[in-house]
Amino acid sequence: MVNTGNRNEHAFTGLEAAIVLIAFVTVAAVFAYVVIGAGFFTTQKSQEVIHTGIGQASSALMLAGSVYGVGTPGSTIDMVNFSISVASGGTPIDIEKVVITYSDKTHLEKLAPVPGYFSSSTTPGTWAITERQNERGISDNVLDKGELFSISAHPTTGIGKDTEFSIEVAPAGGATMQILRTAPSAIYAVNQFY
Structure with missing residues (x-):
């Protein structure tokens, strides 16, 4: 005879797996958006610095x-x-x-x-x-x-x-x-x- 006692085991269902997967994908998408936005911002600032430097050097x-x-x-x-x-x-x-x-x-x-x-x-x-x-x-x-x-x-x-x-x-x-x-x-x- 199998005694299950007071064990409370829950199965990890497909629905729960889908919710966790969607949460990971959402967090990854937000992180990627922030990283790409920061990259564009950095690139723009670099271009501004280069143009300012060229302007100053050309008017020396x-x-x-x-x-x-x-x-x-x-x-x-x-x-x-x-x-x-x-x-x-x-x-x-x-x-x-x-x-x-x-x-x-x-x-x-x-x-x-x-x-x-x-x-x-x-x-x-x-x-x-x-x-x-x-x-x-x-x-x-x-x-x-x-x-x-x-x-x-x-x-x-x-x-x-x-x-x-x-x-x-x-x-x-x-x-x-x-x-x-x-x-x-x-x-x-x-x-x-x-």
Whole structure:
């Protein structure tokens, strides 16, 4: 005689198996949707980063030639002069949207452009385009390929001997060009920076 006692055994029916299978498939589908959505989001962000990088690289400035300062002999350098051009393969840069900043160990200032951006002279706290060199003879404030603009930056404080300083030229949406130099030990009327 078989004694079943108080054992309560339930059989795993086909209906229960179907419900469990449907639950697994539903969870897997939701998980797959989330993973694919995250993949698309990541791909889109990667594309944005690449396009931003290309845009900044294509609107890069480069220093063309020497950097020199004009000052009072035995005193301070008042103006820093340099020339800029568009980097190889770059796109034109609107100089009216450029921000020029001067800094040293004790001083930081954003220089203001002179009215019209083009002038043979500057006042303290300003910068100007002092010369445009181009093949087409156009006198606009857009720096195109093959053009060279000479810039004069005039900080409000003079640059003393042996002073390390930085001038940053930041075009709108492009990479910042930084000029790091040190004033010479003896200040002359015209000083070459190295």
